[in-house]
Amino acid sequence: MIPAHFDYVAPTTVAEALQALADGGEDAKILGGGQSLLPVLRLRLAAPTVVVDLSRVAELKGITVEGDELVIGAMTTHHDVLNSPEVVEHAALLALTAATVADPSIRHRGTLGGALSHADPAGDLGAPVLALDATMVIASPGGATRTVAVADFFQDYFTTAVEPGELLTQIRIPKHTGWGAQYEKFNRVAQAWSIVAVAAALKIDGGTVTEAKVALTNMASTPVRAHGVEAALVGQPATPESFRAAAEHAAEGTSPGSDIGADAEYRTHLAGVLTRRALATAAGTVA
Incomplete structure (x- = not known):
């Protein structure tokens, strides 16, 4: 099927993305890797007024080590997670799980933050992030950020602690080196x-x-x-x-x-x- 009409915005910063969400209101949708949203749009199970594409927001991508934590940007792909030496060394469980997600083409497009925000109970990335006691960093309108323990992040089917107008930006995982x-x-x-x-x-x-x-x-x-x-x-x-x-x-x-x-x-x-x-x-x- 052909999706219903919607406006499309491709911001380049988190601030621009938050403004686009604010302008779009409650019917705005975030596009990460698109592996969950695009099928929903094609089936017309969702009809957003605007789709905010995060693929050009460089600050949402990448994996770094900060002290005793791994910091993974929400737009980091499954492929990059499973091939990251830092993830393999300090959070091997997450790398092993990412390798089981679908097929290589989807792993190259799908993102860790997108999968976690979609919150499908059959999705694979939620359990390892929960087991590893991650902290989720959420950006709010006006430039504020807040952190949510992963145990409080998943709330129900396809429902998380991310409120309308907010954006998951980072997943912070304590090092589990040698586990x-x-x-x-x-x-x-x-x-x-x-x-x-x-x-x-x-x-x-x-x-x-x-x-x-x-x-x-x-x-x-x-x-x-x-x-x-x-x-x-x-x-x-x-x-x-x-x-x-x-x-x-x-x-x-x-x-x-x-x-x-x-x-x-x-x-x-x-x-x-x-x-x-x-x-x-x-x-x-x-x-």
Whole structure:
């Protein structure tokens, strides 16, 4: 289908982008990589008055290290994330996850900030960012910025803490240097959305798990932190038996839905299986 008529603006700075959003009002839409918005426009599921294209805003792109944090611009592509030496070294879980997103053409266009702002519960990037305790930086009209902990960023299906007229500008991730990591994903068709996936990062010292961070994809209306798994692991030996016991807690606190991809019972089963696999693989990648 052909999208409904809309105005198009391509700012070159964050300030210009915020002004364009203000001028467009509540019906303005932000275009990041376009991998989510363009299909919606073609199906006329959205009819914005103006589309604000962020592709020319250079300050929203790039990956830097600032002290104990990785700072990733919201318009940084999945391709750049997975190929960044800094991300591979300090947030391996995010790099591993980015490599599973769709296909190379989409990874070259799709952006980290766009995926997180879209907030599809089946999207892959939310769980690793949640597991790694990221902080989201949001620009507001008038030049102000505010930070939101990732645990408060995802609020419901396709809903985040970004208010109308605001813009996600950065994702700041504490360094997890030397941690083992794995993103274990199950889908029925290659390059499709996750039916269930598990993001796991482990810190192991002397054969004992000293810290564990685990989050689930598509087990609720937002990514979910698997606190039961984490609590069951810390202080335990990094063994298959410990991983199997901890994985039994994977579905605690979740509310999986039933759809054409899988029913809730099957998703609950998958969560346990994939958690066990993710933990075992992550333990084998500890630096």
